[in-house]
Amino acid sequence: MDRPKEPCRVLIIGSLSQSLVNFRGSLLQSLKREGHEVFAAAPWDDSAADIAVRLGKWDIPFLPVCLSRSGTNPVSDWHALQALKRLLRKVSPDVLISYTAKPVIYGGIAAASIGGIRFFPMITGLGYAFTEGGGAKRRMLRAVVQALYRRSLAGAEAVFFQNPDDERLFCDLGLVPERVRSVRVHGSGVDLQAFSPVPLEAAPVFLMLSRLVTDKGVREYVEAARLVKGRFPDAVFRLGGGLDPNPAGVKAAELREWVDSGVVEYLGDVQPVQPTLAGCRCYVLPSYREGTPRSVLEALATGRPVITTDAPGCRETVVHGQNGFLVQPRDAYALAEAMIRLLEEPDSEVERMALASLALARDKYDVHKVNARLLEVMGL
Template sequence: MAGIATGYAPVSQMSRLSLIAGYADSLITFRGSLMAALAKSGVSVTATAPDIDAAMGARLRSLRVLPVSLSMQRTGMNPLQDIAYAARLYRLLRKLDTEIILAYTIKPVIYGTLAAWLGRVPRRYALVTGLGYAFTGDRKGMVQRIVSLLYRFALARAHKVFFQNPDDERLFRQLGILPAAVPSVIVNGSGVDVGDYAFKPIANGAPVFLMIGRLLGDKGVREFAAAARSIKASVPFAKFQLVGWIDGNPDAIAQAELNAWIAEGTLEFLGKLDDVRPAIADSTVYVLPSYREGTPRTVLEAMAMGRPIITTDAPGCRETVIDGENGFLVPVKSVDALVGAMLKFIEDPALAPRMGKRSREIAEEKYDVHKVNAVMLREMGIIPGGEENTHA
């Protein structure tokens, strides 16, 4: 393979990997199966993220993973705090004598890759799981320019970059954020354990439309609420359930706005759930009107459990739906189109079970976490093979 990774030590000499994350809960939820696969392959894994508590640490140790809590400013762009975070990463990687890093989400990718480069970590991999606040919506100002410059500087020092959809990869290439010399690979999201998220038949009765996610404007929460309000005016028995939480993101839904939806009866708010499977099992259709994603994990979970999907014809979202087969694609920000798609399931009760069955098939064929992890391990040289999916 032509490119930056050529000439590095063979996999047999690469046994200590640090997984660098920006959010502790994501370690188990999104990377638990990957860490288990790494450990099974003989790799010594350390996982670092802010705010790893005792319970999370115990769960990581059960996977044979060493947890290290490392503070980080998750939102905001205070350069002193970000430099301090990079310095902490540098010291950690040197202390662990890390041989491979895999970083995901914006700040871990930027500062983790740079810290690993300065620390002479032999293999440096980045996973772009979505573009984040700086790139979504209509934001093309100073924040995006700064993030792009930081990304470009860091990714020039990566050996390979993983993307979860082709649109993000194409954008990074077109904008010059990802240098031509650095190989890239598209993987099918984070995958889903189709055994843990087992198929559940859709119950008869009033249709239940479910949305799960952080309560952000860019996730399409307002469009979901507006569609719910419109439909309940003529179909009062339809149910609309929302699972999630408000965090410190600048695009977060205000608590007062959420309270108003609940008070008027538009939405049933279930809060933040440690296990979303009961909510999916009780639902008829899964809805995610997001403006852009890497590949939405909640959609994969709903597909695995046999739920049809309504999502947007947007990067990361459109890959999960074959329009008319396992759900419907609607334009970003179009409440009318969202209402129209929901009404199809209300008017034809046989539609959801038929499309849900197809969702399960696609989840098994394309998004099985073990298949996704095998691609990543091959491309990182952990197991034999790889490079057949590599772009340069």
């Protein structure tokens, strides 16, 4: 696609204000460097005031939008759609980029209703509705979400996916029309300057950073920690991330039990994450499904062996036995065995894995390479 001759007005919409800087900051700055007028939108949450200031320093206006990241209330979602229509009319963008489920679904529907907007959705993970299990309620939700995706993506110029499994699933379900281009990229990338290699922690410290929801494998992490501590009582298991209103969220009472029993050290919502990553020997993410897990990319760039699942989005980040280990999702015993295997490896082997993680981050997940591909496809 030829680069446009004139600068464009570009609007990017996410479901968390913090993600605009943490996950898309480099992309926003790349768009500015190319001469485009850039706007960023997300709900007004606890981080929004700070994010607005940070975006302002890049000369990017922050526009709050009424949009609930979680929840399935159709009345709330109708109001979100109307709010997005008002936002699009106000900004009048040439290009709309949206990521995460509701900005993709309702942003696409809103853009199609107005017309004249080039739409580029990013499928950064499938979330609660697409995770296996959950009974009739989740199956019904999945059917509704699929219908909404089908309507939204019909108006896209290209759809970005972060792993081959999600891309294949959407195409097989007919959610991406044949006339719409499907493009795979290596996640949102990782800033190799912000996340630089740090010498390995000598102590047996494992770390998991994620939202505290079932589908991230947080309960398997805690159960595996119990099993490992039975053989290696000095092993330390740290858990960072906030409680989540998601229907599959861990409840505060359960978290307190984990901490009170001494199985895990709870760090709360960790920001910035670099010092916490530097303090671990191995990073763990036993998620059931991801787009491409950003926390794993940051661990790779820090130079940490990774234990994650042989599941969509996760399996691409680890070459089994090279920079860490892959285990089956939902299997605390297999996870514990992988942790024990790493504890029993000689220091030289763990160091080799750490270097392999760093090499993978540099070769595949450099944020500048990822963003260059995005801009190329969008013609920006």
